[in-house]
Amino acid sequence: MCKEMEIMRDKSRKEGEMKNAKETAINLHNMGMDNDFIAKAVNVSAQIVKQWLTPASA
Numbered sequence: 001m002c003k004e005m006e007i008m009r010d011k012s013r014k015e016g017e018m019k020n021a022k023e024t025a026i027n028l029h030n031m032g033m034d035n036d037f038i039a040k041a042v043n044v045s046a047q048i049v050k051q052w053l054t055p056a057s058a
Contacts, residue, residue, distance in 0.1 A: 018044075024050045029053055 021042040028038045039046040043051070 025049050025052050 001051045008045075021044055025038045025042050025044075028041060029035075029049075035046050039049045042049070
């Protein structure tokens with residue numbers, strides 16, 4: 001039971017980190033930063049940043 005709770009907690013934490021990274025990426029984009037800079041700033045690939053910034057994923 002403890003292992004399952006730990007896995008769920010880790011998954012939830014990672015989802016929260018990605019949500020925060022996406023919000024930061026959008027804010028940086030709105031400030032005029034380019035996708036490569038944003039990717040480095042939030043520690044994800046430029047492709048993920050591009051996906052986040054497309055209207056369909058907003």
